Amino acid sequence: MPRQPRLDAPGVLHHVMGRSLEGTPLFANDADREDFLGRLADLCRARALSVYAWAFMPNHFHLLVRTGVQPLPHSVKKLLTGYVVNFNRRHKRYGHLFQNRYKSIVCEDDPYLLELTRYIHLNPVRGGVVRGLAALTTYPWAGHAALMGGVPRAWQDTDTILAQFGTTRREAVRRYEAFVREGMAQGRRPDLVGGGLIRSLGGWSQVLPLRRRGVKVVSDERVLGSGEFIEHLRAEAAHQERETLRLARKVVPLATVERTLCAREGVAVADLHASLRSRRVVHLRRLFCQVAVRGMGYSGAAVARFLGVTTSAVNRLVASEELPQTETYLNAF
Numbered sequence: 001m002p003r004q005p006r007l008d009a010p011g012v013l014h015h016v017m018g019r020s021l022e023g024t025p026l027f028a029n030d031a032d033r034e035d036f037l038g039r040l041a042d043l044c045r046a047r048a049l050s051v052y053a054w055a056f057m058p059n060h061f062h063l064l065v066r067t068g069v070q071p072l073p074h075s076v077k078k079l080l081t082g083y084v085v086n087f088n089r090r091h092k093r094y095g096h097l098f099q100n101r102y103k104s105i106v107c108e109d110d111p112y113l114l115e116l117t118r119y120i121h122l123n124p125v126r127g128g129v130v131r132g133l134a135a136l137t138t139y140p141w142a143g144h145a146a147l148m149g150g151v152p153r154a155w156q157d158t159d160t161i162l163a164q165f166g167t168t169r170r171e172a173v174r175r176y177e178a179f180v181r182e183g184m185a186q187g188r189r190p191d192l193v194g195g196g197l198i199r200s201l202g203g204w205s206q207v208l209p210l211r212r213r214g215v216k217v218v219s220d221e222r223v224l225g226s227g228e229f230i231e232h233l234r235a236e237a238a239h240q241e242r243e244t245l246r247l248a249r250k251v252v253p254l255a256t257v258e259r260t261l262c263a264r265e266g267v268a269v270a271d272l273h274a275s276l277r278s279r280r281v282v283h284l285r286r287l288f289c290q291v292a293v294r295g296m297g298y299s300g301a302a303v304a305r306f307l308g309v310t311t312s313a314v315n316r317l318v319a320s321e322e323l324p325q326t327e328t329y330l331n332a333f
Contacts, residue, residue, distance in 0.1 A: 012067045013109055015116055015224070016076060018102040019060040026059050028091060033141055035086050036061070039079050044155040048075045051156050052113065053120040055142040057127055062120040064113075076102055107224045117161055118183040121147075125184065133181055144180065148173060254292060254306045261288055273308055289317040290326045 020026040027033045033056055043049045046069075053064035065072070084097045107116060121144035124130040130139050138150040145151035147158050165179065166172035262269045267284045274281075285307070292298040293314070300318060304311040 010067055010069070012072075013107045013113060014063075014065050014067065014072055015105045015107055015112075015120075016063040016065060016072075016102060017060060017104075018080065019099045021096055021099045023059055024097065026061065026097070027056055027141075028087075031090065032087060036079075036083050037141075039082055041153075041155040043075050043079060044157075050160070051143070052161055053117040053143045054156075055120050055123040057123060057129065062123060064107075064116050064120055072104060076104070105224050112224055114161070114164060114179070117143075118180050121180060122183055133177075133184065147176060252296060254298065254303065257292055257296070258288065258306075261291070283323075286317045286320060287323050287325055289314050290322060293318045294322070295326060 018026075027036070036056070040049075040051060040054070040063075044051055048068045048070045049072075050066040050068060051063060052066070053062070055062045065075075067075075080098060080102065087097055088094060107113070121136070121142050124139060124142050125132065125136055130136050130142075136142065136144050137148045139145055140151050143153070143156055146153035146156045147161060162169060162172035162176060164172075165175035258269060258272060261267075261284060262272060265280070265284050265287070267280055271278075271281050272284060272288065288307075289300075289303055292303045293300055300314040301311045304314045307314070
């Protein structure tokens, strides 16, 4: 099955994970960690990302980030490509460092922002890299220390997380620490490291009763969130894709579109403007409106003026099910 495109938009929350190839150490020493961290900090300063949580493990990393002024794939590509080039130069090696492409899961803020912050920051404790929560407070290779004030990280967005726990920093830090401590007993959380229906609902024990009652819940392996959140995200992604395609295409005069479609469909140009209701003419009007509005970015009002019909009539044709020929004709211009 081909990979689905990544979902992204400004302000979207992502859990990003990357793993080294065949157990190769991702960070051989502190110079490697500083290099990776410096590149991440630069992206934050450029407002490409906001980083809430992060942790470096021997062969993988976790980031909880929000997309800023550029798409997430651009930011992560810059981060990882630059890091690998320097890593290979420092260690006199060649070739790939990361296993496949990085994984990114779009996450709904409530409740996943805080749950993922806790989960990610406890990774060094669960993995035996750090012994206990006290040591994590000053551990320099995870974002927990910045939230606790143990290791200053001016580029890390600590305010957004601490604001969830109190109105003063002292109170917020105390309550945040208690929240993280409560999570230590939870162990590994497979429901937080991927998307889809089972993870979003907390496991099969939650999914099966819904299925027995015939309740259908929208799911997506790229998303950790409710059905409503997924539907909204898909709609936003589809809109952005249409806008990208529209901007990438040449602006073709409506008269040229009309002549091309009429010639290929065997309909007279005059008939397209007449009040004829034959099946072929109605079909061509619908096709013309969808190509002009959906594909080329013309407004419904502009197309209505060209055809000599009402804007509402054009909008109805555009909103109807997309004809299969629409994309074919768009590629022809």
